[in-house]
Amino acid sequence: MIVTTTKGDMDDSLLEKREGTVDNENELTTWVEYWLGEELVHRSAHVTLKKMPNFAGGDTASF
């Protein structure tokens, strides 16, 4: 697979892939990084908002 990097398009076989996920009440986030040796050359992230959070114990927009 070709990956867009800071050094141009590269085949992912040349890169180290790292992935991660954050899942909490506010969001589900996944990210992917590609490293060329010690250098980060690509990072993408996808954040899915789950809901508008409450502030000060109440709905954000109640009256």
Next chain:
Amino acid sequence: MANTQSMATSFLGELMTATHNFGASPIRAASTADTFKAALYLASATVNAATTVYSTTGEVTGTNYTAGGVTVTNATAPTSTNSSSTAGVGYWTPSASFVYTTVTLSTAFDAVLVYNSTQSNKAVSVHTFGSQTITAGTFTLTMPSNTTTTALLRLATT
């Protein structure tokens, strides 16, 4: 039958479409929906409930990111639903994700400001998330489900 004191739930949805005007209204060129945009802000910025208008102060900068952010897709009109005889909620959610394609945003950011570019860039809402950086990649912000309890914008009576 009995009467019940309440605010009309339909009014909540109609507030989002500027159906009612209790004061001086902006001059509208058309009756169609306004254009809304979504701009990203650095984790070091200060955007919050006191933010009244879009500003480049604290906005992210980087390769392929255009100041002002991206246009919000708005294919679903606001709606309102009664939750009881005295309460209800008006709500709206953009109909597509906010996508910032092939950008490099090297300084951490953690917020998006939704604002009305048709009405002098007036602020609508601020949404925060875990701090991110992007390197020659795509940042996608997917919206919550458009329901009475999770929609991106909710006006509720209790």
